Amino acid sequence: MTGTPLRVAFAGLAHSHPHTDAANVRALGAEVVGVHDADVAAASAFAARFGGVTAASVGELAALRPDLVIATPRPHEVGPFLQALGGGAAPVFVNKVMAATAAQLTEVDRALVGSSVPVGTSSVLRFAPALRALAEEVPAHDVLALRVHAQHDNAAFQLPERAWQDDPQRGGGTAVTVGVHAWEMLDVLLPGAALVSGSGWMRSRRGSATASEDAAGVEGMVRTPGTEREVPVQVLVTGVPGADAYAVEAVTTAGIRSVALDVGAEGGADANDELGFRGLIRALLDAAPAGATVAPWREARSVVANSIRAAEIARGDA
Numbered sequence: 001m002t003g004t005p006l007r008v009a010f011a012g013l014a015h016s017h018p019h020t021d022a023a024n025v026r027a028l029g030a031e032v033v034g035v036h037d038a039d040v041a042a043a044s045a046f047a048a049r050f051g052g053v054t055a056a057s058v059g060e061l062a063a064l065r066p067d068l069v070i071a072t073p074r075p076h077e078v079g080p081f082l083q084a085l086g087g088g089a090a091p092v093f094v095n096k097v098m099a100a101t102a103a104q105l106t107e108v109d110r111a112l113v114g115s116s117v118p119v120g121t122s123s124v125l126r127f128a129p130a131l132r133a134l135a136e137e138v139p140a141h142d143v144l145a146l147r148v149h150a151q152h153d154n155a156a157f158q159l160p161e162r163a164w165q166d167d168p169q170r171g172g173g174t175a176v177t178v179g180v181h182a183w184e185m186l187d188v189l190l191p192g193a194a195l196v197s198g199s200g201w202m203r204s205r206r207g208s209a210t211a212s213e214d215a216a217g218v219e220g221m222v223r224t225p226g227t228e229r230e231v232p233v234q235v236l237v238t239g240v241p242g243a244d245a246y247a248v249e250a251v252t253t254a255g256i257r258s259v260a261l262d263v264g265a266e267g268g269a270d271a272n273d274e275l276g277f278r279g280l281i282r283a284l285l286d287a288a289p290a291g292a293t294v295a296p297w298r299e300a301r302s303v304v305a306n307s308i309r310a311a312e313i314a315r316g317d318a
Contacts, residue, residue: 006030006285007064009090011058011081012073013037013046015162017095017124020272021070022050022280030068036061052223056144058084060203066090069287075100079107082119091293093284096180099304100172100269102312108304112297117119120293123184123302125246127279129261135188138252140224143189145233145251150182156172158209166211168311172213174239175202175311182235183306185248192299195233195306200314205240214239235310244275 008025010018010032022032036055037043043054043188055061058081061069073081085092099105112119116133125131154174157166165171172179187193198220202213215238221230224282263271272278282292311317 006067006288007033007065008057008068008070009033009061009064010035010046011037011061011069011071011092013039013042014072014074014079015095015165018046018070018072019049020277021095022046022283024272024278025070025285026050028282028285030279030285033066034061034064049140052175062090068093068284070284071095074164074171075104078104079111082111082115082117085115085117089117090289091120091288091291093293093295094119094177095303096121096123097172097177097307098300099246099308100176101169102308105301105304105308109301118291118293119297120295120298121122122295122303123181124276124280125181125184126188126295127263127276127283128246128261128274129276129279130261130274130318131185131188131248131276132279134248134250134257134259138189138250138254138257139188141217141229142253143231143250144253145232146186146189147236147249148182149236149238149245149247150185150247151238151240151242152176152178152181153241153244154178154210154212154214155241157239158211163211168212168315171264172307172311173178174210175213175216175237175314176307178239179216179235180307181246182237183303183310185246186233186306187233187303188221188227189248189250190222190224190231192220192302193231193306194225194302195220195309195313196223196230197221198310198311198313200316202314210239213314216311218310220313231312237314244271246275
């Protein structure tokens with residue numbers, strides 16, 4: 001980056017991503033100008049660590065005139081948050097999960113009607129270098145079938161301060177909180193594909209404390225936009241103990257292509273680069289000067305809808 005540093009504000013500290021994002025914002029030469037969260041102590045600690053001021057409201061945050069807002073509210077707070085932005089001009093990127101239920105998705109749609117604020121959302125995996133390389137290697141029309149696996153230990157979702165993530169009706173539970181990563185990876189290879197049919201299952205291991213599930217799976221068909229072509233997919237989502245691991249296997253007209261994003265139990269710098277955390281912030285900072293965001297809602301909505309639909313199928317709620 002050159003010239004005047006871009007000014008970035010943070011709205012909501014619902015989970016760990018804002019801390020990683022803020023570190024990457026500063027590492028890439030931008031400035032953290034403010035933070036807002038209902039937990040004033042958490043916001044103050046964030047400001048002390050990364051810079052900026054603690055704002056009492058979303059309105060005060062907008063008054064700082066940031067170039068970009070990175071938001072991490074709880075899913076049931078997203079609709080009211082977007083409405084509170086009012087006429088704010090800065091693009092907004094919402095960290096997952098933006099909506100965890102069909103009702104929340106409807107609320108987000110309603111909040112964005114008539115809004116001029118550019119809003120985007122995605123899993124960081126959209127910016128994982130290995131996945132992006134696979135997408136460049138394999139055109140969507142050459143994909144004959146896909147198998148996707150997203151694994152993220154759900155133990156953290158069961159902590160008192162994060163139990164909302166384990167609740168299917170608030171944060172989505174494992175099937176959505178982890179599942180959104182699987183559907184994001186699928187969308188990178190089949191942009192805009194919609195889950196149109198399927199069957200599924202969910203399981204919890206003996207003695208598990210989760211309020212949702214430890215594993216869920218869906219086997220079905222996705223339809224690519226603008227065509228009648230349907231592609232069979234298998235999606236497995238797990239929250240069992242162990243390191244994060246994300247994998248895609250694509251059956252293509254030229255053979256089988258696969259990618260595995262497994263950074264090991266320690267994570268660290270490798271996770272920052274290999275899982276796309278740094279790539280996401282770099283893309284956001286590149287887009288912000290033009291008043292734009294990455295993964296705009298008109299494109300990202302299909303991933304959110306697929307995540308919710310798949311969880312309903314796995315749980316037998318469809």
